[in-house]
Amino acid sequence: MDTVIARLGKPHGIKGEFTVEVRTDRPEDRLTPGTSFATDPDIGALTLKSARWHRDRLLLAFDEVPDRNRAEEIRNTLILAEQDEEDEDPDAWYLDDLIGLKVYEDDVLVGEIVDVTNGVAQDLLHMKHTLGHEVLIPFVTEIVPEVDIEAGRLEVTPPAGLFDAE
Incomplete structure (x- = not known):
């Protein structure tokens, strides 16, 4: 099974x-030069030419992408890799598995996860609140103590004011 390991940006x-x-x-183990990756949408395999950090951003170059014009054409493509069996941790989730989960506070539905931002310190869950506004939830145990992928839900204990509309 393939899993998303990166999304090509600008x-x-x-x-x-x-x-x-x-x-x-x-990223240092999965994104190594010479590795070929499947893509979504499928634009053919991409072979990693180089990976380097520039400030706090990872920059990738592929053999099949010779210039900026081609890079613009395939922007937002997802880079896929095979899921490692040895990496399976019962307390870990793939970011894509979290999207679509219903969010509950004290067994009351408060929203749904619509996106996830992978951060340096922690990930941020983007929740569409039942009242219509978006809320960014730090993905830490103190705020998200329970995740049940099979049941399609996660439980939150938000600090005061986190769910307030701006």
Whole structure:
């Protein structure tokens, strides 16, 4: 089974490099030059030419992307890799598994996870509140003590004011 490990962002420079949204907790192991990746949408395999950090952003270049024009064409493509059996941790979830989960506070439905931002310190869950506004929830045990992928839900204990509309 393939899993999303990165999303290609905006091009960087004129030589076909991308900024990327990293969706793996081990980019140094998963994103190594010479590795070929499947893509979604399927634009054919991409072979990683280089990976380097620029400030706090990871930049990737692929053999099949010679310039900025091609990089613009395939922006937002998802980079896929095979799921490692040894990586399976019962207390870990793939970011894509969290999207669509119903969010409950004291068994009352308060929203649904619509996106996840992979952060340096922690991930942020983007929740569409039942009242219509979006809420960013830090994905930490103190605020999200329970995640049940099979039941399609997560329980939250938000600090005061977190769910207030701006």
